[in-house]
Amino acid sequence: MPLARNVVKEVAAEHGACLRPVQLRRTDIDTGHIEHVLIPCGHTLASVCPPCAERARLLRAAQCREGWHLDHEPVIAPEPATEDQRELITGRAEAQEVRDLLASAGLDPTDLDERIGELDQQITDAGMRGNVIPPRTRRNRSTRRRHDAAPLPRRPVGSRTVGKTYTAPDGKTFRPSLFVTLTCPSYGKVTSDGTPADPDAYDYTQAARDALHFAALFDRFIQNLRRFVGYDLQYFAAIEPQRRLAPHVHIAIRGTISRAELREVIAATYHQVWWPSTNVVKYDGDCLPVWDDHTGTYLNPDTGEVLPTWDQALDAIGDEDEPLHVARFGARFDAQGVLAGSRDASRCIGYLTKYLTKHVGHCHQVSTDAQIGHAARLADALRYEPCSPTCANWLRYGIQPRNSRPGLRPGACKGKAHRREYLGYAGRRVLVSRKWSGKTLADHRADRRDWLLSMLGVSATDPARYTWEPVKPGDLDHIPNGQRLLHVLADRQRWQTALAEARHRAALTLDADHPAAGRAA
Numbered sequence: 001m002p003l004a005r006n007v008v009k010e011v012a013a014e015h016g017a018c019l020r021p022v023q024l025r026r027t028d029i030d031t032g033h034i035e036h037v038l039i040p041c042g043h044t045l046a047s048v049c050p051p052c053a054e055r056a057r058l059l060r061a062a063q064c065r066e067g068w069h070l071d072h073e074p075v076i077a078p079e080p081a082t083e084d085q086r087e088l089i090t091g092r093a094e095a096q097e098v099r100d101l102l103a104s105a106g107l108d109p110t111d112l113d114e115r116i117g118e119l120d121q122q123i124t125d126a127g128m129r130g131n132v133i134p135p136r137t138r139r140n141r142s143t144r145r146r147h148d149a150a151p152l153p154r155r156p157v158g159s160r161t162v163g164k165t166y167t168a169p170d171g172k173t174f175r176p177s178l179f180v181t182l183t184c185p186s187y188g189k190v191t192s193d194g195t196p197a198d199p200d201a202y203d204y205t206q207a208a209r210d211a212l213h214f215a216a217l218f219d220r221f222i223q224n225l226r227r228f229v230g231y232d233l234q235y236f237a238a239i240e241p242q243r244r245l246a247p248h249v250h251i252a253i254r255g256t257i258s259r260a261e262l263r264e265v266i267a268a269t270y271h272q273v274w275w276p277s278t279n280v281v282k283y284d285g286d287c288l289p290v291w292d293d294h295t296g297t298y299l300n301p302d303t304g305e306v307l308p309t310w311d312q313a314l315d316a317i318g319d320e321d322e323p324l325h326v327a328r329f330g331a332r333f334d335a336q337g338v339l340a341g342s343r344d345a346s347r348c349i350g351y352l353t354k355y356l357t358k359h360v361g362h363c364h365q366v367s368t369d370a371q372i373g374h375a376a377r378l379a380d381a382l383r384y385e386p387c388s389p390t391c392a393n394w395l396r397y398g399i400q401p402r403n404s405r406p407g408l409r410p411g412a413c414k415g416k417a418h419r420r421e422y423l424g425y426a427g428r429r430v431l432v433s434r435k436w437s438g439k440t441l442a443d444h445r446a447d448r449r450d451w452l453l454s455m456l457g458v459s460a461t462d463p464a465r466y467t468w469e470p471v472k473p474g475d476l477d478h479i480p481n482g483q484r485l486l487h488v489l490a491d492r493q494r495w496q497t498a499l500a501e502a503r504h505r506a507a508l509t510l511d512a513d514h515p516a517a518g519r520a521a
């Protein structure tokens, strides 16, 4: 016999009801009337809440569809700054002035720097984009071109974001866009199940480093592409693993570029990682650097010598040195033209959003011994590979990570990139350019809600009328999860019926107004 509680979950999932609804206490400011509202958890992983994850995926699909073949320039007009935001900026200006005065007088500006750090955080929290001052880049070594990559023609990047329209002899117009897939280079031959033909010859170090720096490489590709085509090219990209567990990226690009041009840009694109060398393991096993509370630094356990800081280690990289890693895409890529509203477009949007509800490491089943071994070797390679300037693994190579603190241990960095489910790629799964649809994800979500409300003929509640607070498990009015699920399920069913009726009514009205259109719909 099926377990009743599981059937509730099953039916709830079928109706798209959240399986972990969050309970909120809503108080009407005018009347003091209290109501309990259950809202969806909004998780994006299907392993946590399948209905919420599916909703998040559909939202991404809508975002992707809306921007791909846009035929007008999206208007992005930021809201004017509020009084509070202006005040923060004034405070930030004053702090900067005092700081610079101190520094130029040869005094220690540390306190002011801390204050500036707090202010910058407040500026972000207050809903302003970007930084007051661009973050200072310490070195420009990475701008030195490599001789093993062909130079790329550079054009000034215009502000246009919309692709060209083509007109056929019969007057029909086309607005083609592109679907591109870029992969990592080969690390050794792999068989059909994604595992290396010769595990000992497979280059796991390269594979690990390419995964760690994949997002930076993609960024560089887009910069190069924009300079190459000379306009503000827009993209919607999804990063996911191949069977061999290396990341690859599917990109919906607005407008079109020839294959030859793409090949040229891919060949000329690389990302150099100017980090200290990890060739020599200086501390391992029980012999690890020790934290010194007095100086707030790590010391050599035998000599008590202070380890070089991150900045010192960077400064020690000389002009003759090679970068720690050069990331490049593989020469093989896929590109196809896609027309607006075509079946191809829907299929590609399916590809782009297919794996978004899963962790990178859970997209492909790892079931055979060979696959388990392959995943384990990649995880091993990632274990001691530094994931960022703050990675604990730098201690292994005799360098203090940036922002050092006590308790760091090589091989036990908390960075997501080292965890198995991330396969070295801990960045965002969807990368969308700012002028893709001209809307944020929240805007797209609001669109769907407005559509639903107008369909049901109800008006939105005025957010200013209520205060909201979460209900905690210890509270008297707390509803246990099983009961919550029943509420959500009943609610969901009710409005699905209402929606179906509303749709039916709309179809009837349409039928009466435009008989032909009604039938076609």
Ligand SMILES: [Zn+2]
Residues within 6 Å of the ligand: 018, 019, 020, 021, 040, 041, 042, 043, 049, 051, 052, 053
């Ligand atoms: Zn949920």
Ligand SMILES: [Zn+2]
Residues within 6 Å of the ligand: 385, 386, 387, 388, 390, 391, 392, 393, 413, 414, 415, 418
């Ligand atoms: Zn790390």
